[in-house]
Every structure is written in structure tokens, then in C-alpha cells.
Amino acid sequence: MSILQPDLHFKNVTEINIDLFKEKNIKFIIFDIDNTLAEFNNPDLYDGVKAWLDSVLDAGFKCCLVSNNCRTRVEEFNKNLGFYTISRAAKPFSFMLKRALRKHGYKPENTCVIGDQIFSDIMAANLGGMLSILVDPLSDAYEGKFVEFKRKLEKFVITR
Ligand SMILES: [Mg+2]
Numbered sequence: 759m760s761i762l763q764p765d766l767h768f769k770n771v772t773e774i775n776i777d778l779f780k781e782k783n784i785k786f787i788i789f790d791i792d793n794t795l796a797e798f799n800n801p802d803l804y805d806g807v808k809a810w811l812d813s814v815l816d817a818g819f820k821c822c823l824v825s826n827n828c829r830t831r832v833e834e835f836n837k838n839l840g841f842y843t844i845s846r847a848a849k850p851f852s853f854m855l856k857r858a859l860r861k862h863g864y865k866p867e868n869t870c871v872i873g874d875q876i877f878s879d880i881m882a883a884n885l886g887g888m889l890s891i892l893v894d895p896l897s898d899a900y901e902g903k904f905v906e907f908k909r910k911l912e913k914f915v916i917t918r
Pocket of ligand 1: 790
């Protein structure tokens with residue numbers, strides 16, 4: 759079960775105190791997009807996330823976006839952010855996360871992955887030896903049958 763266990767859990771990214779990254783020796787932060795930084799398929803950052811993200815960048819942390827969603831979605835979302843992005847990332851596998859690390863020259867132990875899905879973001883982070891941070895999904899908007907199924911599994915795992 760430990761591969762499904764997030765290292766840390768917050769309600770929303772904005773509740774993460776950025777000193778935590780320093781304490782954990784994190785230098786590189788990989789974000790999921792949908793329901794983590796924005797509502798599902800919404801091109802705009804969720805309320806308060808822009809200011810929080812700015813403080814993260816100002817503090818010198820390197821950030822990137824790794825999403826299972828399609829390229830058009832990821833590029834539209836990233837238009838005003840200009841991060842390195844990977845779409846169709848095939849999380850819970852961790853090979854795309856590792857590609858992002860290689861691209862920027864960071865090690866797993868200095869990397870944290872932040873996302874809303876245990877069976878995608880958290881599992882990929884744990885498999886890749888990175889710090890895993892779970893946030894609650896921003897909206898209940900319908901994300902398709904597969905995600906609905908994963909969410910039911912997540913509830914089962916969390917209640918255990
Ligand atoms: Mg997500």
C-alpha cells in the first residue's frame with residue numbers, strides 16, 4: 759500500500775508553506791494541472807494559485823507541468839506561464855517524470871510531485887522516488903469514467 763501513500767496531504771496547493779520545500783531539500787516541483795492548479799479543462803489558474811505560484815518562483819524553485827491530459831489542453835494552460843511541459847504523461851508510470859528531471863538535471867530526492875490523484879500523481883512520484891504531495895481535487899466536474907473509477911478506488915484506500 760505504501761506506493762499509494764502520499765508523503766504529505768493538503769487541501770489546496772495554496773496551503774503549502776513554501777518553507778516546507780526548503781526543509782525537505784526540494785529544488786524541483788512537478789505539478790499536475792487538472793484539479794490541482796486549475797479546474798478540469800479550465801484554462802485559468804484557480805483562485806489564489808497565481809499568487810502562490812509566483813511566491814514559489816520568486817523563492818527560486820524550478821517548476822514544470824506534467825499532465826496526462828492532451829497537448830492542446832496543456833499548451834493552452836501554459837500559455838502565460840511558460841513552464842516546461844509534458845502532456846499525455848502516462849502517470850502512474852514515472853518515466854515521464856524522470857524525463858522532466860533529466861531535462862533539468864535534478865535528482866528524485868530533490869524533486870516533489872504535487873497532484874490530486876493517488877492512482878496517477880502520487881503513485882508516479884512514489885515509484886520514481888520523489889516526494890509526493892496530495893491535494894484535494896478542486897472541482898467535482900466530470901472527468902470521464904476512468905477517473906471516476908480511480909476516485910472510487912482512492913476513497914477506498916483513504917478510508918483504510
Ligand atoms: Mg489531476
